[in-house]
Amino acid sequence: MIKRFVQVGLATLVLAAFAAGADEAANIRAALAKVLPDYKPTSVKATPMKGLYEVEIGPQVMFVTGDGRYLIDGAIVDLKTRENIAESAQSRARLRAVDQIGEDNMIVFNAPSSQHTVTVFTDIDCGYCRKLHEQMDGYADEGISVRYLFYPRTGADTPSFDKAVSVWCADDRQEAMTRAKAGAQLPKKSCTNPVTKHMELGEMMGIRGTPAIILDNGEMVPGYVEPKRLATLLDQSRANN
Template identity: 65%
Template sequence: MTRRFQIGAVSLAMAAAALLAVGTTVSASEAQTSRAALAKVLPNEKPTSVQPTPIDGLFQVEIGPQVMYMTGDGRYLIDGAIVDLETRENLAEKAQNEARQRAIEAMGEDQMIVFEAPDAEHEITVFTDIDCGYCRKLHQQVEGYAEEGISVRYLFYPRSGIDTPSYEKAVSVWCADDQHQAMTEAKNGNSIPSKTCDNPVQRHMELGELMGIRGTPAIILENGQLVPGFVEPKRLAQVLEQ
């Protein structure tokens, strides 16, 4: 069971019950009432926003990079596709992508290791594991991405967890005097000096968990779309241009 489902289907169901308990009615104050009720039952998962949707009585609830929907009376929770049949647009997917991208940008580039393309036209954010085979394959193509005008921004996601060899390698890369060289050496399977310092590796992992990341590499495009797995540079450039 993913963390996203746990928050969405269990905790928000509790929030819905709380809304019923306070006796909300369909009114202009529904969003404010929903936020207050959610804050009571989810003290550690404060909603980023609660806002109306094009569907009367349905509200979009964001918790960081996660998006769910709740009826104004607090009775029903919707966690899935919402498609406008006139435009064929998946409103839920669009909202999810936007929330994901806001969460990425809130992390800040100063908390990432960035391999910047000289003439960058696009950028991707990649959750990576030093010891992941396809993560290493992606990094071996980092110059290829640069040639396609794609900058690569790394966030660490050691799948083995905190205080494991992969986690310690990620910390050592972050704390290295030359992060780029250390990243490349580690990705090539070479030993790098073990170092510790104040680092964002655990925060990277927490963000990845909120996004439901389960495998690496996990690529986040500029619009917040999640692309799992390795995509070779020319193909990724085509995707970004679409």
């Protein structure tokens, strides 16, 4: 949660920002601005629980009590429906953040008869990322379209980062991605590219390894998942929503 939400002193700062009779949402924004000046809440809204507010910052979600004293980081379960309200909110936030990137800023491998779309944070030099890409025909056979975002784990200005930029700047990005993941040395190219934005989004989502798969319901699944298993997960997530 955004560098664990700068934990030291949070409760004191949030509480100090609240005044009797003030609008909770506006004051939550003001309080968070003191603790996280570089992050502006996307939304602040009431939850079904009286006095508890859902705060969305990009792909991250947190819950703050209306009196400003408590921050809740963890599962919040509706015992009647068995829904994890916190995870559902987190999934929606992930989807909105990914949608803001837009498919024009992704490399997309569409299945001919697409039933599901997953978004995958990938590193060209990651072994399991290469294994996933080798199975692209298998995902297509299962009706799964794959959208790639770059997440070179070694960071900016490294060979993996440069490879990602070269793939993006190639005349045929899909072909370049396939060749790069097969170990081919691509001509080094440079152009306006979204690689840094992809990485920033991945960091905010708390990604620690690749591949990281965002299902079409917003759930995040770490690691490689073979095509039939992924199709099963996607069908189950759709049935549960």
